[in-house]
Amino acid sequence: MAERWILQFCHCHYGPFLDVARQYAALFRDSPYKVLTVYLTGAPDPAVEAGSASDEVVFLNYDSRAVAGLKLAAIRALGKIAASRDFALVVAHRAKPIYVACLATGLPVIGVHHAFGDYKRTTRRWFAHAFRRRLALLGVSDAVRDDIRRRLPGWPPERIETLHNRLDVAAARAALLPRAAARATLGLPPDATVIANVGRLHPDKDQATLLAGFARALPQLPADSLLAIVGSGPLRDRLMAQARELGIAARTRFLGQVPQAARLFAAFDLFVLSSDHEPFGMVLLEAMAAGVPVMATDCGGAPEVVQRADLLFPLRDAEALAHKLAGFFAAADARARIAAEGLQRLEADFSDAAARRRFFALPMVRAALGDIRP
Numbered sequence: 572m573a574e575r576w577i578l579q580f581c582h583c584h585y586g587p588f589l590d591v592a593r594q595y596a597a598l599f600r601d602s603p604y605k606v607l608t609v610y611l612t613g614a615p616d617p618a619v620e621a622g623s624a625s626d627e628v629v630f631l632n633y634d635s636r637a638v639a640g641l642k643l644a645a646i647r648a649l650g651k652i653a654a655s656r657d658f659a660l661v662v663a664h665r666a667k668p669i670y671v672a673c674l675a676t677g678l679p680v681i682g683v684h685h686a687f688g689d690y691k692r693t694t695r696r697w698f699a700h701a702f703r704r705r706l707a708l709l710g711v712s713d714a715v716r717d718d719i720r721r722r723l724p725g726w727p728p729e730r731i732e733t734l735h736n737r738l739d740v741a742a743a744r745a746a747l748l749p750r751a752a753a754r755a756t757l758g759l760p761p762d763a764t765v766i767a768n769v770g771r772l773h774p775d776k777d778q779a780t781l782l783a784g785f786a787r788a789l790p791q792l793p794a795d796s797l798l799a800i801v802g803s804g805p806l807r808d809r810l811m812a813q814a815r816e817l818g819i820a821a822r823t824r825f826l827g828q829v830p831q832a833a834r835l836f837a838a839f840d841l842f843v844l845s846s847d848h849e850p851f852g853m854v855l856l857e858a859m860a861a862g863v864p865v866m867a868t869d870c871g872g873a874p875e876v877v878q879r880a881d882l883l884f885p886l887r888d889a890e891a892l893a894h895k896l897a898g899f900f901a902a903a904d905a906r907a908r909i910a911a912e913g914l915q916r917l918e919a920d921f922s923d924a925a926a927r928r929r930f931f932a933l934p935m936v937r938a939a940l941g942d943i944r945p
Contacts, residue, residue: 573657574605574656574657575603575604575605575657575658575659576604576605576606576607576626576656576657576658576659577599577604577605577606577607577658577659577660577661577662578607578609578652578653578658578660578661578662578672578676578678579592579595579596579606579607579608579609579625579661579662579663579664580608580609580611580649580661580662580663580664580668580671580672581608581609581610581611581663581664581665581668582610582611582612582664582665582667582668583610583611583612583613584610584613584616584619584623585613587853588664589619589622589623590622590853591664591683591685591736592608592610592622592623592624592625592664593622593623593624593739594736594737594923594926595662595664595683596608596623596624596625597624597739597923597926597927598923598926598927598930598931600624600923600927602943603943604659604940605626605627606624606625606626606627607625607626607627607628607629607652607656607658608623608625608627608628608629609628609629609630609631609649609652610628610629610630610631610632611631611633611638611645611667611668611671612631612632612633612634612635612638613630613632614630614632615630615632616630629652631645631648631649633645638667642667642670642671645671645675646671646674646675647675648675649671649672649675649676650675650676653675653676653678658676658678659678659679659939659940660678660679660680660681660936660939660940661676661678661679661680661681662680662681662683663680663681663682663683664682664683664685665683665684665685665689666684666689666695668682669682669706670698673698673702673705673706677705678705679705679706679707679935679938679939680702680705680706680707681706681707681708681709681935681936681939682706682707682708682709683708683709683710683711683734684708684709684710684711684715684719685711685715685850685851686715686850687714687715687718687848687850687871688718689719690718690719690722690723691722696722696723699723700723703726703730706730707730707731707732707935708723708730708731708732709731709732709733709734710731710732710733710734710850711733711734711735711736711850711851711872712733712735712736712850712851712871712872712875713733713872713875714848714850714870714871714872714875715733715850715851715872716731716732716733719731729933729934729935730935732933732934732935734926734929734930734933735851735872735875735920735921735926735929736851736853736856736921737856737921737922737923737925737926738856738857738860738917738921738922738923739922739923740860740917740918740922740923743833743856743857743860744860744861746831746833746834747834747835747836747837747860747861748834748835748837748838749837750837750838753834753835753836753837753838754838756835756838757799757801757824757826757829757835757838758824758826759797759799759824759838760795760797762795763795763796763797764792764793764795764796764797764840764900765796765797765798765799765838765839765840765841766785766796766797766798766799766839766840766841766842766843766896767798767799767800767801767836767838767839767841767842767843767863768781768798768799768800768801768802768842768843768844768845769800769801769802769832769836769842769854770801770802770844770846770854771802771803771804772800772802772803772804772805772806772807772810773804773805773806774806774847775846775847776802776804776845776846776847777845777846777847777868777886777887778800778806778810778845779806779809779810779813780845780886780887780888780889780892781798781800781843781845781892782798782810782813782814782817782819782823783813783817783889783892784845784884784889784890784891784892784893784896785798785819785822785823785892785893785896786817786818786819786893787889787890787892787893788892788893788894788896788897789819789822791896791897791900791901792896792897792900793900796822796900797822797823797824798819798822798823798824799823799824799826799838799839800823800824800825800826801826801827801828801829801832802826802827802828803827803828807825810825811825833854833857833860833861836857836858836860836861836863837861837862837863839858839861839863840863840864840906841863841864841865841866841896841899841900842854842855842858842863842864842865842866843865843866843867843892843896844865844866844867844868844873845867845868845892846867846868846871846873847868847870847871847886847887848870848871848886849867849868849870849871849872849873850871850872851871851872851873851875851876852867852871852872852873852876855867855873855876855877856876856917856921859876859913859914859916859917859921860914860917862910862911862913862914863910863913864882864899864906864909864910864913865877865882865913866882866883866884866895866896866899867882867883867884868883868884868885868886869883869884869885869886870886876921878916879909881895881898881899882895882899882909883895931943931944
């Protein structure tokens with residue numbers, strides 16, 4: 572029997588998108604299909620090739636100017652690749668690869684969306700409608716899925732579905748540094764109670780509310796409590812000034828950009844995501860893999876991960892966050908149970924194995940590939 576292939580088409584391999592490619596290639600592990608991953612932009616890199624978890628990797632290496640406008644060169648290049656072997660399906664990430672995949676091939680295309688608002692533009696809605704017979708869409712959370720469904724009314728719901736982001740849980744846990752070593756690496760006291768946030772220092776991440784909530788809760792928190800903020804960005808000076816104004820500068824650590832920060836998450840006692848409508852919140856999974864309880868805003872995709880009302884707070888509501896922080900640390904006996912529940916939920920809902928079961932049960936996948944039982 573001739574080999575059959577899946578063509579995965581990614582815009583780039585920078586930031587989180589190398590792991591995105593790994594996540595989708597991993598779906599086909601132990602299946603009858605091989606995976607060829609193509610990166611539209613980004614230079615060839617052996618580490619990226621290894622991290623893609625694919626049978627073959629191609630770097631088209633276009634710059635941003637070459638993939639503007641009609642993207643004719645990219646369409647021709649992908650068309651040649653699609654004609655080179657027996658592909659059954661294209662999995663395309665983000666708007667440009669979806670556009671190119673639909674025009675370059677006659678294959679079924681599953682377009683994966685990682686952000687809100689991808690179909691705000693009339694031209695994108697028109698394009699999706701034009702290819703709806705062989706285009707199906709996935710959102711990385713129910714929140715993203717519902718945003719797409721609102722903007723593409725009339726599409727059958729089974730053509731716009733959810734496949735959550737996920738982790739290779741065993742690999743994530745194996746990479747963790749022990750708590751003491753992680754704290755030493757970050758320069759944190761060995762015995763402090765550490766509340767943490769990891770992300771760009773940007774308005775979308777709203778660390779300002781986290782600082783304000785921490786300051787209000789501090790009298791009710793353990794006496795050795797610290798707030799650790801990992802990341803860099805344009806708001807660093809403003810956030811540091813806010814910490815001084817709130818009188819919590821001595822209790823706040825701005826740790827800057829830390830390479831491979833996820834391996835250090837065992838250093839924390841609580842992880843707080845204060846973001847404004849995060850499409851998913853991959854960092855929550857990384858914290859859960861470290862056995863760290865998570866708390867988040869009750870918007871975007873985060874509630875689908877946290878799944879506990881007592882660990883969710885309204886966006887930009889510092890008073891509500893302070894109340895949640897105080898309540899969390901008052902219930903010392905519940906903390907270990909919350910962490911254990913998070914790890915169980917990670918395995919059950921947000922692991923590679925869970926995603927594989929969900930993916931091959933989707934009607935859009937069964938229509939393209941038939942009945943495959945992972």
